[in-house]
Amino acid sequence: MIWKKKTIRDLLPPPVKASHGEYSMILSACDEPAKPNDFLIKTGLKAIQIAAKVDLSSLQNEMANLWPGEHYRLLAGFMQALKPDLVIEIGTSTGLSALAMLPYFAGKLVTFDIKPWDSYPNTVLTPDCFGRLKQVVADISIDFEKYRSLIEKADFIFIDATHDGELEKKLLDLFASVQFKKPPILFFDDIRVWTMLKMWREIRFPKLDLTSFGHWSGSGIVAL
Numbered sequence: 766m767i768w769k770k771k772t773i774r775d776l777l778p779p780p781v782k783a784s785h786g787e788y789s790m791i792l793s794a795c796d797e798p799a800k801p802n803d804f805l806i807k808t809g810l811k812a813i814q815i816a817a818k819v820d821l822s823s824l825q826n827e828m829a830n831l832w833p834g835e836h837y838r839l840l841a842g843f844m845q846a847l848k849p850d851l852v853i854e855i856g857t858s859t860g861l862s863a864l865a866m867l868p869y870f871a872g873k874l875v876t877f878d879i880k881p882w883d884s885y886p887n888t889v890l891t892p893d894c895f896g897r898l899k900q901v902v903a904d905i906s907i908d909f910e911k912y913r914s915l916i917e918k919a920d921f922i923f924i925d926a927t928h929d930g931e932l933e934k935k936l937l938d939l940f941a942s943v944q945f946k947k948p949p950i951l952f953f954d955d956i957r958v959w960t961m962l963k964m965w966r967e968i969r970f971p972k973l974d975l976t977s978f979g980h981w982s983g984s985g986i987v988a989l
């Protein structure tokens with residue numbers, strides 16, 4: 766007889782069905798180590814109001830315009846609310862988030878990925894997209910010092926890479942060591958996913974969970 770190791774799904778079968786489900790936890794607020802500040806609440810509310818009116822149907826991608834539920838319209842909302850000079854993105858992938866943000870602000874977007882954008886067969890980027898948009902192929906958690914002076918100028922940093930909680934913790938510690946010209950907002954994807962729970966919970970900077978207005982798997986903003 767073959768003995769099969771039990772997984773969490775065998776022990777705790779999901780009580781509901783969905784096309785995609787992830788394990789998570791709900792946690793008490795009384796011992797949460799950080800609260801949002803005025804800047805996060807005001808900017809978050811403004812971004813949500815804008816996101817409600819944003820139309821990303823021109824991207825011809827069902828996910829891009831799914832709101833609430835996906836983060837693309839909320840990202841566009843943050844662009845209009847903040848009017849950043851420089852946005853840094855960690856995790857380009859197919860470029861959908863970059864293209865969602867780009868038309869909604871006039872500054873530059875530098876997107877980092879360990880793989881070049883054109884190695885994704887389903888990329889939504891074309892060479893014409895580049896100009897204000899630039900891709901750097903690098904693991905910023907390793908090459909951070911090389912990009913420190915660029916990061917100092919960032920107004921908004923979108924972190925959407927491994928979601929293992931380890932990279933995100935490392936990046937947060939590195940970003941916290943930067944002397945920013947203006948205090949930036951960090952936007953983390955997937956904060957409700959099991960592997961991200963510890964990292965998000967332990968953040969001691971002002972933070973705000975915007976999941977109901979962003980990605981179903983968790984969207985959270987942090988002020989440094």
Ligand SMILES: C[S@@+](CC[C@H](N)C(=O)[O-])C[C@H]1O[C@@H](n2cnc3c(N)ncnc32)[C@H](O)[C@@H]1O
Binds near residue numbers: 860861906925927
């Ligand atoms: C979930 S995808 C990003 C999706 C994209 N932001 C969007 O919403 O359309 C994650 C990407 O992060 C990249 N990645 C993983 N580890 C990374 C690292 N250490 N630095 C930069 N990018 C990384 C992966 O190659 C992958 O393309």
